[in-house]
Amino acid sequence: MSERRSIFEEVSDETPKQVAQPGAIDRGRRGARGAIRVWLMMLFALVVIMIAVGGLTRLTDSGLSITEWRPVTGAIPPMSEADWQAEFDKYKQIDQWQLQNRWMELDDFKFIYWWEWGHRQLGRVIGLVWALGFAGFLIARRIPPGWTGKLLIPGLLGGVQGAVGWWMVASGVTQGEGMTSVASYRLAVHLGLAFAILAILAWYIFQLGREERDLMQARRGKEAKLFSLSTGLLHFAFLQILLGALVAGIDAGRSYTDWPLMGGQIIPPNPLMIEPVWRNFFENPGLVQFIHRCAGYLLAIFAVVVWLRGRRSAHARTRFAFNAVLAAMAVQIVLGIVTVLYAAPWHIAILHQAMAVALWVLILRARFLSLYPVSTSLRGA
Incomplete structure (x- = not known):
């Protein structure tokens, strides 16, 4: 015989309640x-x-x-x-x-x-x-x-x-x-x-x-101006990498081993000695190295401009990313000068190239964080 139940007893099917789990929608996808x-x-x-x-x-x-x-x-x-x-x-x-x-x-x-x-x-x-x-x-x-x-x-x-x-x-x-x-x-x-x-x-x-939902939410806080500047810096760095390849292709790094002058002059001697003239920009060691140097100076100046904007970011990780870019840029400039002064020995030249890779990735990282910033709570800060 079944036990009597109070009229005040809560009726339940004894089925355990489902607990909502965040992120369940994208977990399967x-x-x-x-x-x-x-x-x-x-x-x-x-x-x-x-x-x-x-x-x-x-x-x-x-x-x-x-x-x-x-x-x-x-x-x-x-x-x-x-x-x-x-x-x-x-x-x-x-x-x-x-x-x-x-x-x-x-x-x-x-x-x-x-x-x-x-x-x-x-x-x-x-x-x-x-x-x-x-x-x-x-x-x-x-x-x-x-x-x-x-x-x-x-x-x-x-x-x-x-x-x-x-x-x-x-x-x-x-x-x-x-x-x-x-x-x-x-x-x-x-x-x-x-x-x-x-x-x-x-x-x-x-x-x-990062999860897709995190990226979608972070995209709303995109720092548009900083993203645009870092994109420009990325393209400029890519141009400098190509110019560096032209230097390496004709061993132009060993043609003038003084700095900041080249052969005692601001512009190297006979910059347009090859006919037709356009070939000098690819095959004249003095002119190719001069262009690579000048592009490096301009790239460094632009990097400082981008860094000044990046340090105003509201996000700590973004600021740190642009600090890393500026530090790597300084190291790369020093390596470039040393490479020239020592006539591009292989161990210094390859270090200069490796640093170009590191700088390239750091610029990409800073650009990514300006597009998808990581917010830091006051407690986390």
């Missing part, structure tokens, strides 16, 4: 944001290493040691002395050996060959890491909505970069044309594309570090 971010960080690190290895390949004059473009079979290096001799014989046919490196023996050739082979091999590794990661997340259906096309872009640009790399090398693999290095403007395109890929990866990493 967020995809593997954390895992994708780690994958992109791996690609980012590999691209940074690739830029450094590419710089060392240029500084050691190794870029023309492999005279053919074999995207698949080129992954296998020479396996016997006969194979090595065959590669060396191909190298002997081009102008760089005929005009510059006739002193080389087989062992000397092996040194520059391994640098270029390693550079190309690293490119293959980057392509493989991207392809495996993209395919894995796509098959598992773990890519967040709207991100499939975005994640496809670095892979496509990586393929273009491989073709641009050979287009660059082909400009120096010549016979009877007097070319002992690659065309400087092609080197600039190659390096510029590498920095563009790096920027895309960095931006995606910044975005995936």
